Amino acid sequence: MNNKIKFTFIVPNYNKGLYIAECLNSIYNQTYKNFEVIVIDDGSTDDSLKEIKKFPVDKLLNTNRQRAGGARNAGLKEASGDYIIFLDSDDYLASSDVLKKLATKITNEDVIFLDFTKKRLTGEFVYMTENDNPLDSRIATTEYLGCPTKCFKRKILKDLFFPECKRYEDICFTLEALCRAKTYTNFKESFFVYRIVPNSNVTSPISEDTMIDLLEEYLKLYRLSIKYPNHKESLIKRIQAAKLPLRLEVLEHSLLTGENKYRETFL
Numbered sequence: 001m002n003n004k005i006k007f008t009f010i011v012p013n014y015n016k017g018l019y020i021a022e023c024l025n026s027i028y029n030q031t032y033k034n035f036e037v038i039v040i041d042d043g044s045t046d047d048s049l050k051e052i053k054k055f056p057v058d059k060l061l062n063t064n065r066q067r068a069g070g071a072r073n074a075g076l077k078e079a080s081g082d083y084i085i086f087l088d089s090d091d092y093l094a095s096s097d098v099l100k101k102l103a104t105k106i107t108n109e110d111v112i113f114l115d116f117t118k119k120r121l122t123g124e125f126v127y128m129t130e131n132d133n134p135l136d137s138r139i140a141t142t143e144y145l146g147c148p149t150k151c152f153k154r155k156i157l158k159d160l161f162f163p164e165c166k167r168y169e170d171i172c173f174t175l176e177a178l179c180r181a182k183t184y185t186n187f188k189e190s191f192f193v194y195r196i197v198p199n200s201n202v203t204s205p206i207s208e209d210t211m212i213d214l215l216e217e218y219l220k221l222y223r224l225s226i227k228y229p230n231h232k233e234s235l236i237k238r239i240q241a242a243k244l245p246l247r248l249e250v251l252e253h254s255l256l257t258g259e260n261k262y263r264e265t266f267l
Contacts, residue, residue, distance in 0.1 A: 005103050007035040008081030008154070012071035013089035014041070017048040019195065024055045026092035026192075032100035038078055039089075040071035048089075069162030069169035072147070076157065083112075084154050086147040090197050094190040102151065102187055110181035112151040113138075114191040121196055128194075135184060140234040141241070145174045148192065156180045163217070167210050171217040172224065175235070179228040206262040211251045218242045 009027055013020055020039075027037055036058040041048055043065045052060060061074045072086060083106070093099070094117060106112060113130040120126065130144060131137075147170045156177055162169045218239055225235040246265070254260045 003032075003034055003103070005034065005083060005106060006081040007083050007085055007099065007103075007151075008075075008079040009035060009037045010072055010075035010079065010084060010086050011037065011039045011089050012042060012068045012075070012086075013039060013044060013048055013052070014065075014067075014071075015044045015046045015048060016089040017044065017046040017051050019090040019092075019197070020048055021051045021054065023087065023089050023092045024052070024057070026096075027087070028055060029096045030093065030099040031097050032103050034103075035099065036079075036081060038075040040074050042066060042068075042071045066164045067166065067169070069166060069173075070164035072169075073161045073164065076161065079154060081154060084152045084157060087192060088148060088194075090195050091148065091192050092195070093192050098189075098191050101189070102191065105185060105187055106151075107185075108153075109183045109185045110153045110156050111178060111184040113144075113184065113186045114149050114151055115186070115188055116149060117190040117193045119193050119195045121198070125193075127190060129188070130186060132186065135178065135181065136231060136234040139175060139178050139231055140237040146170050146194075147174050148194070150174065150177070151187070152177055166213040166216075168214045168217045171214075172220045175221065175238070176224055176228075179224060179231045179235075206260065208251060208254055208260075211247065211254070211262060215244065215247055215251070218244060218247075 011023065038059045038061065039052050039057045040061045040063055041052065042063045059078050061078065063071050063074050102112065115129045118126045118128055130142065160173060160176060162173050221235050221239050225232040250262050250265050254262070
């Protein structure tokens, strides 16, 4: 095991006081101890701060409703680890030795694809795994664009930031990081538990603003295809699979009639 690898956990939080203690406990209970924890509270109005202050977090930052993207940006500016792990405050690491196993797995790769477990509202646990396809194929087709599903070498994230005050902030960030990656590997066991909770981004309604946020992120992929010509074909395939004309049609229908058919069309 390479004990010299330092990890930075970036944990954005907004009103997750019910869950954040379990999240932070799962970090501090790790058998591998070479890590720092940066928690960014995005203006919580519940007891989140009271729960956070029970733990010896290295840095507790505050942002004013910049959503997850702005909170993570604040964390990135303060990070000093060799590798970055984004862990949402309502999720938690799957066991006490996953960080040790990850450190053993790493041999200087730019990105490590992390398998995870989804915990549904029903309490059902579902194991989620990335395929073993080449990197370009993953850029084109992977379903897992959430930044917590990757461990990133901090150097490849230089000058790379999330859009703030928006949903779907992970799309371009994750894909650009993958475009920068030269080497990668897979962590083929559950690294963290992704908990679906009421009133989260996953369970809340898809509004017109949300549709526009998603469209904007996919349109940015055209710029990425120019910036990273080696990955242009893969990025264009992803854009084509997004069915932008149909998304625009649903958005237009919703704005004109007030009838929102987004979920029944795409989900």
